[in-house]
Amino acid sequence: MRAGRIRGTDVGSGVVSLTFARGESLRSDVRRARLVIVGAGPHALTIAAHFVAADRSLTDDLVVIDPSGTWMHAWRRALAALEIEHLRSPVVHHPHPDPYGLLAFARTHRRSPELHGKYQTPGSRLFDDFCNHVVDEFALGGTVMPGTVTAVDPGGLVTYCVDRGRRTERVHGDQVVFAQQPRRAVRPDVGSPPGDRRHRHATDVDLDAVGAGDHVAIVGGGLTAGHLACGAARRGATADVVVRRPVVEREFDTDPGWLGPREMRAFLDTKCLEARARLAVEARGGGSMPGWMLSRLRDLAAAGRVRIRCLDGNERISDLTTDAHHVWYATGWVTDPLGDPVLGPLVEDSGCRTVGDLLVLGGRLELPGTAVHVVGRPATLHLGPTAGNLAGARRAAALLAGRDPDDIC
Ligand SMILES: Cc1cc2nc3c(=O)[nH]c(=O)nc-3n(C[C@H](O)[C@H](O)[C@H](O)COP(=O)(O)OP(=O)(O)OC[C@H]3O[C@@H](n4cnc5c(N)ncnc54)[C@H](O)[C@@H]3O)c2cc1C
CATH class of the missing domain: 3.50.50.60 (FAD/NAD(P)-binding domain)
Incomplete structure (x- = not known):
């Protein structure tokens, strides 16, 4: 590997030319994909499913990178560790583009009793099985590569470690989406x-x-x-x-009004981003049950x-x-995009404005002037206080695909 910091990529026909800080350039065979997603949690699955639903040919041109090499590993582990029997969010929040997809799945498989209460919050096992169904329906099974992303350049070149850091691989994405929840645990002293x-x-x-x-x-x-x-x-x-x-x-992390367009319209009409950040904090409040x-x-x-x-x-x-x-x-924990070893330098290099720990992104959630998009809590200023939840994942998927989030949420 040549020394020097990668500055940017210049995409040629099937081969990527890497430009190094010292002005050297290196031609190398780097896999290319139209979409690369960092992380394979529910946000990544939502985005992948929405993109493939719009263009089936993308399945062969999509790379998802996660240390586990599988979809939803961290989510499953977190729910199992707390012995969570059912989700907190309503039945319409899940990775499938059709908001009623989970409801239909439960009915078809005679599993409606696994939907709980007024908002039909899905049982954890039902939700899990439905996510597997989404993976199958959109042929996403073979898209997750085991690996830990260690660097992403503004042009979309993604470097990741495999085999416990023994090997480094690279893939170039026309679009790269960060869906790995950079965060820091909060613990009182x-x-x-x-x-x-x-x-x-x-x-x-x-x-x-x-x-x-x-x-x-x-x-x-x-x-x-x-x-x-x-x-x-x-x-x-x-x-x-x-x-x-x-x-x-x-009932939910926020008032139900935030789950639809009602509160979100007023939020997005608030031009002052500092005021938006305050609204998001107030909407989530502290912990609730x-x-x-x-x-x-x-x-x-x-x-x-x-x-x-x-x-x-x-x-x-x-x-x-x-x-x-x-x-x-x-x-709980706070979002920490600047403290993330991969995202932090990119945020700084792109000159992205921040409001506290939140990023000021473009209309498709991109870091300014880059091929890199950020979803989840760091994108709260654009997705609202539910940015880190399944509802936020749906809004993010719509924005990334250039659609009106209120059409699908
Ligand atoms: C216990 C619990 C219950 C929740 N219940 C609900 C609920 O009912 N409803 C709701 O709407 N929300 C819920 N949430 C909130 C939210 O939906 C979850 O936190 C959800 O997991 C967020 O999805 P994600 O894809 O953004 O992140 P994650 O699920 O954390 O997935 C991110 C993935 O990125 C990977 N990753 C990290 N760094 C790298 C790297 N450098 N390279 C490659 N991969 C990387 C991680 O290993 C992980 O697999 C819950 C959260 C928790 C913790």
Whole structure:
């Protein structure tokens, strides 16, 4: 490999000419694809399905790169770790271009009982099977390459490591979409000694490490805290859910008005981007729990297994967690595009404006002057407060395809 930093790509016929910072150029056989997606989670699947639905020939010209080499690996692992039985979002939010696709799938396979409550939130297994169905329907099975993307240049040249970093491969995408959720876990500083294994962020919790008779303190008032408390109680432990304010009851991460065009129109009409960012923060608020989780916790409280403990003005988190065998922080995460080793340099080099941690992108969610598009939470200014959710993935897919998101969401 030649030393020097890649500056840009000049696409020739089937061969890519790489221009290095020192002015050298190198011709090399690099695979070309019309679309390259970084990450193979639900956002990537939504985008891939929408693009292939519009142009079937794209299947052969699409490369998705994810360390797992499979679709939805991180999603499945996250839901399994928390023993989540069904999603929080309604039945119309999923990767298929047809919003009613999941409903029809459930009916056809006589699985409607796996849709829960007024909004028919899908069971996790049903959702999983439906995602496999989407992969099959759009012939996306062979599109995911195992690998970790280590660099992307503004012209769409993607470098990724395979075989545990032993080998480097490259692919050039006419369009590259970042769908890998750059993020940083939020954890309050409670002065626990470094390496204290009792303390874990929710993303690292192993519920099976809890034994009967253990006591668990869970910091946070969102749905994740509820799932963790239920998981601990199922194992015969007791749990305190430690919150700063009374738990807020809400069906979804945001008010339902944000899931359709109503709130989004006013949001996008807000020209001041700082004001938009504030609107998005307010819309998500802090953590909240749907009514069904609150009633589960009330039942567990009645059985003496769970307490919800609200810090009073003088108490610190550590005052309520010192006696616990396990202290778990269900305190969420923030989007961190600038801290991402691949996306961060691209954002800086492209001169992309930022508002806090949010990116100011072009009409098709592209970094200015590049072939690189960004979806998920970093694109909140364009997708609204549900940017990181399945609803946001649908909006992103529509924008990338040059369609009106309100037609398909
Ligand atoms: C427990 C849980 C439950 C949720 N439930 C819901 C719900 O019910 N409804 C809803 O709308 N939203 C829900 N969400 C929010 C959101 O939909 C999920 O976080 C979802 O996984 C986001 O999808 P994604 O594709 O953006 O990211 P991910 O699912 O995180 O996928 C990103 C992928 O990118 C890969 N990746 C990372 N870095 C690289 C790299 N350098 N190179 C290649 N690949 C890389 C990762 O390995 C991962 O596989 C939930 C989130 C969590 C954590």
